[in-house]
Amino acid sequence: MAKDMTKKKIIIVGGGISGLLATIKVCELGGEVDLFSYCPVKRSHSLCAQGGINACMDTKGEHDSIYEHFDDTVYGGDFLADQLAVKGMVEAAPKLIKMFDRMGVPFTRTAEGTLDLRNFGGQKNKRTCFAGSTTGQQILYALDEQVRRWEVKGAVKKYEFWEFVKIIKNKEGICRGIVAQSMNTMEIKAFKGDTVILATGGPGQVFGRCTASTICNGSAVSAVYQQGAEIANPEFIQIHPTAIPGSDKNRLMSEACRGEGGRVWVWRNNPETGERERWYFLEDMYPAYGNLVPRDVASRAIFKVCEHMKLGIDGEHRVYLDLSHIDGDYLKRKLGGILEMYSEFVGKDPREVPMEIFPSVHYSMGGIWVDRLHNTNIPGLMASGECDYQYHGANRLGANSLLSAAYSGTVSGPEAMKWAKTGNKGSELTDAEMEAARQEVQNEYDKILQMNGSENAHKLHHEMGDLMYKYVAIERDNNGLDQGLIELKKLLKRWDDIGITDRGNVANQEAMFVRQLRNMILYAMAITKGARMRDESRGAHAKIVLENGQRKHDKDGELVFMGRDDERFMKVTIVNYDEKTEEPIISYRDFDHSLIKPRARNYAVAKKE
């Protein structure tokens, strides 16, 4: 049978929750999908989401409301999220949950068989649906199954173990395809599509050790940034307060631990009596929310206790996350997966002894700039999921990431079909244009294969992680950020001097990593520059005031942070790539905050609306 030429072809890069849901939506609307992924989509990083997914189900007699979810998200995001976009997301949330339930996601249930809900940070009501402590895995699997069903029906063609390299624009500058490379045969190929959706996830690897998978390198985002896509709010990097520090990666300990009653503490000598005691510092500092303050707040508190008060366990960067007072069977049922992980990697049972944890880079609120329908500034190119900047503002609430990933997929998929059918797509790509784009990537790749310098790409990556943690993490100041930018530029220079040992043409992971590393360095520069230019503290971005070139302390010896500056900075950071200098250009853009008036964010007291 001849191929139906009227069918619309959507290219989706990334097989996490957002990419898969977009795929399903496109298929349901009669489109065809070419789905590209670094790995079998079932192994995408979405499966590392543990705690749950927020949706106002209001089944716990707490009179939870969608408005409350909306307000918590905006307030938690320190009023930097597009409020109309957030409103759309929280309204869709309960419907998405019911759909997932039908799809076979094995959510944890109450004795009555309805969906159970748990507490999560930054929210006073039980609003988080969960499947044990592996919610992301379960949702991803359900979507993977649905996509497989569409694959069997012939609507989806998967390109697993293919790396997206860049987009192809036509004469009018409209995105009409991509170039990708097989990670096994190293073949480079150009693909045509009516719309391209990037759903490539976050850039955690820019920080080296983080809670993200090794595949979350932000390389695709950086690639389109270099091709003219705008990045928004890259400086907002969420540091998760509770992770198991490790030399290869920091493994996430879900916020659900605290949601289920976990307490964070360190030993101290009581300032009044001098007695040695357990200090539950989050409960002490933030009586209204206690251990369930949002992540940026908790991370800063832990950092302060360890770094400035020197109260970390054995003086190191560790604090206790304690579940040992909770019934073991209950824990096994609610948190089984992650407790097992802790035992496996640390060798101690969290049901017996408190866990030792420390904050780690976790999520990027920023990403490719998109409008509310997930179109980027390049026509025909869309972004969806963690790789876009939407929904979370300056800080993401726990369990809102699965929601935003899923919701963005349900928006970007149909919108991609609409563009494919009615958009002003300009001229078709000619074979010559396709081949030219392919050849360009081929030449770049061949050049990498010839690199013969003295640097090792993996060592450079490690150094980049260290310097990003040093200058652009929990506490930032302009001195450090300036220094960070200088060092990143040096790193970019040193990239040219990389030497590779693998010149083979089968699964050449080294050569691919070299290409990714350059993209990562350029993205790191965008993060750092964005942070440098934002002279305020907001959400995850906390900047210390400098006085005479030194960090300023108040009379009690505490660091003085800049305040939130709504006047100047209640705006989205926009980063454009300067092709000549390879540096980021920062500007600011207004966004919609018409529904909730900004107010001070203080988790020591209960929220007032």
Next chain:
Amino acid sequence: MFHTTFYVRRLHSLCGLFVLGMVLFEHIFTNSMAILGPEALNGALEMMELIPKPIFMGLEVGGIAVPLLFHALYGIYIACQANNNPGRFGYIRNWNFALQRWTAWFLVPFLIWHVGYLRFYTKGVTGTPISWELLYNYFQNPLVVVLYVLGMFAAIFHFSNGITTFCMTWGITKGPRSQNVISVISMCLCAVLCLITLVFMGSYLVR
């Protein structure tokens, strides 16, 4: 669609446990008469001769030959699908899995020899009836004794372990506890039957 593989495999399981199991029991039962002396065994053998020839032949063909051939031939096919790896994965069930196949490989030539020599050549061609005396003379050769003991052990293990796997294959025992219980019971049965075999084989030697 008619799932040939499925039905044939299930038939293989049924015929192994019930039909060939019966044959094995009959052999052990009849031969164990030797413990009581030549007369007892000969009596038991003569009892069987009382069954009218056509019926006896029918039983031999329908109850032994056909099921045995089917079980053996299809069993070879099954055994060929396994890449035994108890060396790498030395769990008890995996050892049993491998032994099930190794005993099968031993039983194929053993049974060809056993049936070929005693049933076809001795009884069929020369017309000599099987009797205690015949077996006594036959077992004067120690090699024959060793091979017969091994053959019986192999058959008994294959049958006993077959009970355990039968219960799994038919979904009778589902959980690990019930599967273990059946496994222990069938291994006890295996031990008892092996012991009986040793005793009646030994009874020829002590005389």
Next chain:
Amino acid sequence: MAEKKVRFVIERQDSANDKPYIQEFDVDYRPGLNVVAALMEIQKNPVTVDGKRVPPVVWECNCLEKVCGACMMVINGKARQACCALVDEIDQPIKLQPARTFPVIRDLLIDRTRMFEALKKIQGWIELDGSFESKDAPIQNPYTAQTAYEISHCMTCGCCLEACPNVGPQSDFIGPAPTVQAYLFNLHPLGKFDAPKRLNALMEKGGITSCGNSQNCVEVCPKSIKLTTYLAQLNRDVNIQALKNIFDN
């Protein structure tokens, strides 16, 4: 300064058709070191114990938390996830091999496509009318849901296929993991509707009939899924389905 080293003996292979060969590497010991972290160190300094500079070892990994299933390899003879194979807990020198039940692409990188193809065979999905809100999802028995949750942990890593003596080029068995997944969907209140289809698929060649009850799968499953229990349950279901096929028509 004699730092403690960990010796890795790695079975490498340059491409699918090349002959395997052995290379040895020393990695600096540190507490909590796991096999993936060690391979990452080798990437930073790909020099063998003989001082030869070689291409870094190729393998697959993503999450490093034992949820993605990517880094399965044969470590000291056993199929397992490399990320949670702590050097302190295994014998040294540590021998790494690819899981040869699957086609080897290069070094420790293998092609597990067959597992995903098998999931198509068993029709591992719910026949959803559409990804929209249509009605409230049915209430589920929380105990059944817990069983489903357990099975749904399967990360398609392939340990059970590597350990199963009945999976390999000599057989067409799809393997324990995909087989048991069929039960997951048969448990779901909506998935139940298509249970006969899945059971019939399991009756086909290479389906559940090829299981020989060696029970290696349940021993090696990194997620402790009670595979043999569900295989027995499926056997029961398949037998009943077979009777239905015969007598209901």
